[in-house]
Amino acid sequence: MSGMQSSRTLHRAWIVAIVAFVAIVGAAGFRATPGVLITPLQDEFGWSRGTISLAVSVNLTLYGLFAPFAAALMERLGMRRVVSAALALVAVGSGLTVFMTASWQLVLLWGVLVGLGTGSMALVFAATLTDRWFVRHRGVVMGVLTAGGATGQLIFLPVLAHMAETQGWRTAALTVAGAALAVVPLVWFLLRDTPEELGLTALGATEPVVRTPSGGAAARALRVLRRSARKKSFWYLVAGFAICGASTNGLVGTHFIPAAHDHGMPQTTAASLLAVIGIFDIAGTVASGWLSDRVDSRILLTVYYALRGLSLLVLPQLFAATAHPSMLVFIIFYGLDWVATVPPTVALCRRIFGPDGSVVFGWVFASHQVGAAVAATVAGVTRDHLGNYNLAWYGAGVLCLLAALMSARIATNVRQDRQAAILVG
Known part of the structure; x- marks a missing residue:
């Protein structure tokens, strides 16, 4: 195929983006399950919310910590x-x-494998x-793909909540497994790694990019971490x-449904509210990308x-x-x-760290999931000991205000970090 495409022809980048969107939606089903299944698992096995939240925390931690290595892979x-x-x-x-019968199996399956x-x-x-x-x-594309996770949540949450209440939590878990598996052939046959593989250039690019992997995936991820850790903006x-x-996956995503249920709200209603978050998240994330x-x-x-x-x-x-x-x-x-x-964070990683931006974002995203993991467990333990989630909500609110102050501080370091990144190469 020619590296140039007619302006009347749909660029292959859009096909690849659509396939990626479907894949992210397919995997997002599991992101919706913890909040829906906490109460059914507690009722059947007698496990505390802290115990169930531990499995969610392991999942979120691995979900984040493996991300930079996945980018290098x-x-x-x-x-x-x-x-x-x-x-x-x-x-x-x-x-x-x-098939699980013990809480350690929940940690292994929900936590390790799915994480x-x-x-x-x-x-x-x-x-x-x-x-x-x-x-x-x-x-814009980053915003749309990011919103794919919310779309998956939107699609699966009410369905999984209804299944868990009417047919049992096992049916909900199998539905998630089937949805993820069904997307594999689509990814394998339609996704392509680079436009150059097809003799094309990236959408908006004037010339192809020559990509040569540098060393092993793990080694590259660690090298990028060492370089980026020298810059204040990274931290x-x-x-x-x-x-x-x-404040999102760890607290609201995991504990909103059981918290609402504590106040007498039916689980399906609470799940539907969380799905509405997914609807508006699509608009918010796409707008943020723009x-x-x-x-x-x-x-x-x-x-x-x-x-x-x-x-x-x-x-x-x-x-x-x-x-109400x-x-x-x-x-x-x-x-x-x-x-x-997400879109502005990715943009800053790309702007400050150049070619290493994707791997750097992997490390930044790792911190996102570690924070989510800590919040999931702390909120569950808080509920077990205090009988409510109030302290968790207030604490997260104060932390978000602190994050706003730190984001403002990035403005005093971007130019300096950009120059340092160029010098480091």
């Missing part, structure tokens, strides 16, 4: 192989949960794909994104974190047995802000 082995294997691992881990599988794709996959296939529209991004994970192509990403992060912190400080007063208007306002607002932080 994608450069070494290709996105198609890594993502196909990751989806298969998610299917195996989720499917085998139907490694989901950590091999998700946001790192989206960042790598947009970096390879797009020069024009990078921010501001890491700390801010850790708080981002704590803005990150036009507005200083540091300003965007500062505003996003500040607004999120203020909303969490009022959340404990909003829980009730019904979905004030709670709906919170859900809509939180949805718009849910992962709107």
Whole structure:
């Protein structure tokens, strides 16, 4: 195929992006299951919320810590192989949960297997794909792919909640396994690692890029970490994104449904509210991607974190047995802000760290999941000991305000870090 395409022909980058979107949606089903299944598992096995939250924390930790190695693996082995294997691992881990009888098995399956599988794709996959296939529209495409996770949550949450209540949690777990497995052939046959593989250039590029893997995946990931750790902006991004994970996946994503259930709200209703977050997250993330192509990403992060912190400080007063208007306002607002932080964070990684940007984002994303893991366990233990989640909501709100301050600090270091990155090479 020719490296030039007619302006009337759909660029192959859009096909690749659509396949990636479907893959991310397919894997997102598991992201919806912890909040839905905490109460059914507690009822059947008698496990405490702290014990179940530990399995979620292991999953979130591995999901994050494996991300930078996955980014390097994608450069070494290709996105198609890594993502196909990751989806298969998610299917195996989720499917085998139907046979578990002890809490350590929950940790092994939910935590280890699915954590490694989901950590091999998700946001790192989206960042790598947009970096390879797009020069024009990078921010928008990153926003759309990021929203794929929310779309998966939107599709699966009400369905899984209904299944868990009417047919049992095992049916819900098998549904997630089947959805992830069904996407594997699509990825294998339609996804391509680079435009140059097809004789094309990235959308908006004027010439092809020659890519040569440098050493092993693990070695490269660690080299990038050593280089990036010398820069203050890296640590501001890491700390801010850790708080981002704590306030989304770790706290709201894991504990909103059981917290609402504590106030008398039916689990299916609470799951539907969380799905509404997914609806508005699509709009918020795509809009954030559009803005990150036009507005200083540091300003965007500062505003996003500040607004999120203020909303969490009022959340404990909003829980009730019904979905009243004030709670709906919170859900809509939180949805718009849910992962709107991702496109500007990716943009900053690319701007500050250049060719290492995707792997650097893998490390930044690792902090996101470590923060989520800590919040998931701490919130569960807080509920076990205090009888409510109030302290967890207030603590997360204060941390988000701190993240806003750190994001503002990035503005004083970007130019200096950019020069240092060029010198380091």
